[in-house]
Amino acid sequence: MTKTSKQLKDDFNQCEAIIKENSKTFYKAFSMLKSKMDRQAIYAIYAYCRIVDDAIDEYKDIVLLESYQRKLESLIKKEPQSDFVFRALAHVVENYYPNDYDFKPYFGLIEGQKQDYTFKQPKTLDDLLNYCYLVAGVVGEMLSYVLAPKDAISDVRKVAIDLGEAMQITNILRDIGEDRKRARIYIPLDLMEQFNYTQNDLEAGVVNENFIKLFEHLATYAENRYKIALEKINLFKPDARKPLMLASMMYAAIIDTVRENKYDVFNKRAVVSDEIKKSIVMKVYR
Secondary structure, X not given: OOHHHHHHHHHHHHHHHHHHHHOHHHHXXXXXXXXXXXXXXXXXXXXXXXXXHHHHHOOOOHHHHHHHHHHHHHHHOOOOOOOHHHXXXXXXXXXXXXXXXXXXXXXHHHHHHHHHHOOOOOOOHHHHHHHHHHHHHHHHHHHHHHHOOHHHHHHHHHHHHHHHHHHHHHHHHHOHHHHHHOOOOXXXXXXXXXXXXXHHHHHOOOOOHHHHHHHHHHHHHHHHHHHHHHHOHHHOOHHXXXXXXXXXXXXXXXXXXXXXXXXXXXXXXOOOOHHHHHHHHHHHHO
């Protein structure tokens, strides 16, 4: 094994360790891809998304975030990379559409984190959806290059974006209580007004009929997108279909878990039980 190939193997192993540690659901789903190249590409893209997210979510470091933007610009120029994530990404680009690779989603994710850094409660559902696109829909776009047949990239991209946004809305609904402690309200102001649920209600952790209607409004939006994604799953590469079904159904189960918890997102974190996870796995692979 040459030094270069050993380094690349080490780079992808480090990327794999990041997804394995931070998202067991995604790791379980995508580690089942038959193609090693596809698996490694997913790990590299996930690692990029993780470090960009952590720059703000964990470290609150806008300088670190901007350094990733410069590294991305350097990668596009095909300059040598000193960071293992960007070396792995450079290899991914060489193998998937090297002459027609769209880096806009990668920059979009950085823009989404900048919005998080200067956070403001979204005023409208459209504002929320734009945010969801920048922090999650773009991830679907990135993955679509890996998971789509070359002749279906545009169709798959739309489904992947919708799926990413649905997952982000699911995260927002699950984390309402935790986000409240961080003085962050991702629920759009116009929806809170529409369902007569006030900021004081949210800060007090009130779960009433108005809150349930508000929750269900956004939950239904997300669930419709999970449904559409599952209906169009055959657009994806054959060996990507079951992993995507698994990830989608695992995420959708979070919403049902909140319902089982009587919508108490303030005192209980919605964790899908092992029994339900096993049931989903059996359903998908049957």
